[in-house]
Amino acid sequence: MSLCSNLSDKLDEKILEDLTSNVKQIQDSLLEEILTLNANTEYLRRFLHGGSDKELFKNNVPVATYEDVKLFIERVVNGESFDVISGIPITGFLLSSGTSGGKRKMVPRNNKYLENLKFIYYYRSIVISKHIDGLKHGKGMVFNFCKQENTTPSGLPASVATTSFFKNDYFKNRQPFWHWSYTSPDEVILCSDNNQSLYCHLLCDIIQRDEVVKVGAAFVSILVRAITFLEKNWKEICANIRFGRLSEWITDISCRDSVSKILGEPNPELADLIEKECNKKSWEGIIPRLWPKTKFIESIATGQMAQHIPTLEFYSNKLPLISSSYVSSETMFGINMNPLCKPQDVSYTFMPNLSYFEFLLVDAGDKFEIVDLVDVKLGCLYEPLVTNHSGLHRYKMGDILEVTGFYNSAPQFRFVRRGNLVLSVHLEKTTDEDLLNAVTHAKMVLESSNLMLMDFTSYVDISTTPGHYVLYWELKGKYNNDIAEIDNKVLVNCCNVVEDSLNNSYKEYRRGGSIGALEIRVVQQGTFDALMEFFITQGASSTQYKTPICIKSPEALVVLEEKVQARFFTDNI
Ligand code: AMP
Secondary structure, eight states, X not given: OOHHHHHHHHHHHHHHHHHHHOHHHHHHHHHHHHXXXXXXXXXXXXXXXXXXXXXXXXXXXXXXXXXXXXXXXXXXXXXXXXXXXXXXXXXXXXXEEEEETTEEXXXXXXXHHHHHHHHHHHHHHHHHHHHSSSOTTSEEEEEOOOOOOEEOTTSOEEEOHHHHHHTSHHHHTOOOOGGGOBSSOHHHHHOSOHHHHHHHHHHHHHHTGGGEEEEEEEEHHHHHHXXXXXXXXXXXXXXXXXXXXXXXXXXXXXXXXXXXXXXXXXXXHHHHHHHHHHTSSOOTTHHHHHSTTOOEEEEEOSXXXXXXXXXXXXXXXXXXXXXXXXXXXXXEEEEOSOTTSOGGGOOEEEOTTSXXXXXXXXXXXXXXXXXXXXXXXXXXXXXXEEEOTTSOOSEEOOEEEEEEEEETTEEEEEEEEETTOEEOSSSOOEEHHHHHHHHHHHHHHHHHTTEEEEEEEEEEEOSSSSOEEEEEEEEEESSOSSOSOOOHHHHHHHHHHHHHHSOHHHHHHHHTTSSOOOEEEEEOTTHHHHHHHHHHHTXXXXXXXXXXXXXXXXXXXXXHHTTEEEEEEOOOO
8 A cells, every 4th residue: 555545544544533532522513603604594593583502502493393394495495595494505405215295305405415425425435444455446336326306496406315416526526536436337327217227237247247346235125126137137138248239228328338338349258157157046145156356245234224134145145244324315424433343233423523413312201302412321212303504403303223332422323213114003003123123033934944035015904904914025035036836834924923023012902802913915026126116206216215114105005916926814813
């Protein structure tokens, strides 16, 4: 390593040490900066009367949900001046994955958002390169996608966060840095047809297989989807490589031109090699088999994404799986400072320079306790409240986090669950965390029958009396793609294990007859792709897509119901 890069690594490390050692001071001056900038917005003036004092803020500014600020945001969306909500210009809106009354939320953004995103992308890779050697000369095969940007009536762009980033000049003119070195040309990322984009990503990844040191996607569900897409399309990809000719259905011109250059001359040797690997009966370890120099996978595998860990481990032969950051459309939060820890042990260290963070104590009974970032207590559960540079003040994120430790004076949090996701038939409350735990137990039953759960979602069916929980499961054979026959005994056992693993209030109401037998509906392979396509037509993004853990939309239910192959119920109560 050169002296120069050694020095800049040291400087980066020092920056992280300073940030995490001066949390209180940085947070206080950030709040002062935000309040001074925004004191005269229409939203804040009502509470602060032009003041910018921390105590005034704490006493007067209410905790807000999206519904509370929605009308203010919509006025700016529809053309009123940005100073309704923000002291500095709003440059666009981010469509967050949260919904408000069935519509996607519009989160205002400005340049500070982009700076924070840049900060997170950069420093999380600094942390990773401290733990893994030899990354600077390799490439990343990273499944990044873009969606078409909309324009608001006020003429501002509205898109999901990743699209706004990849379309920004900063990305276009980015500095050379290993983290930004991809196998796919930018034209593939920018192509708004996600099928063409995914196909081209994989083709470029295979051609440059010997250079790949990192595999990545924002969320692990996207990686699993990319591998199953490859399972369906590898023969065509091999044919393209064998004859040096790209499939005709890749019609996006920039994508076509840039990928054709990478494809180059016919390469029958590579095609033979890939065919040999892909033709093997099992796809266990396919990632290191096809990309032998891969050192790690960078993709969020915490929270709801944890369900995909076993499938990804199967494909990756347990390569290190790094959940590197906790981010949202509202703000960036923090970085995993111990990237090689087990996926189950991940915590994120909050960075005090990103937004002003407060924490609402969860399950505090009648108490309404809000504390600053430096005052959270080890072991307690909190919901973060965000005050950012673009008009959100004490904004309830809806995520539930647990304090697991401190990095210098910066608290570290484990992502526990989305706070507002609750299944309930009677008076019980089943959180997404409860459901994920229960499904994880049932997966062990599947495992012993050589089946893999590719994806699942749930639904509360109250058309029956009593109502009952329905789980939609998409299965796949571990060593054989098609499942000839589903063993009734195994699936009924899975239903029983899920019920046994749910919380006590569920079990009491179930025994008392207020909740009906839990049902698993097995759906055809490809159903969850169809569900994703459905949500994408409704505005979701491929890069940030997360299968909803519970389905509320009747249209989405139709997509699932059309593909149900078999139904199973618990039989032990
Ligand atoms: P979006 O605004 O659409 O990007 O979604 C942001 C939400 O994704 C957060 O509020 C979390 O619920 C979830 N999320 C983001 N990062 C993580 C993470 N590292 N672990 C678990 N969930 C995450």
